[in-house]
């Protein structure tokens with residue numbers, strides 16, 4: 001995988017994620033300034049923010065990584081909600097959607113039919129059971145497109 005292709009995929013994934021988030025320019029000025037200050041620092045801000053008795057994801061943490069071309073968690077299977085994962089396995093059984101052979105439960109990967117990097121969502125319709133190897137081969141193929 002070349003650096004430029006990886007960068008392109010990351011940029012697309014970051015764009016897709018940003019599009020789903022509340023636009024930065026609509027945030028109150030003091031909030032935007034706080035994010036800008038956090039992004040300018042050498043170390044990442046906390047990932048979670050305490051609001052009252054709840055913890056919410058800290059936007060500044062995401063912006064800090066994105067500003068450096070990083071996208072932590074990108075492509076990780078635990079990004080897919082457990083209920084969605086279970087529903088896909090229930091529908092497909094332990095059968096690979098790419099090579100059609102049986103899959104060991106411990107080897108199950110969920111493949112995005114429309115790749116995640118191209119905006120494919122983590123939905124039951126867009127996911128299928130595959131072997132880890134089959135899924136990674138497909139991923140490698142999509143790098144060049």
Ligand SMILES: [Zn+2]
Nearest residue numbers: 096099131134
């Ligand atoms: Zn397979």
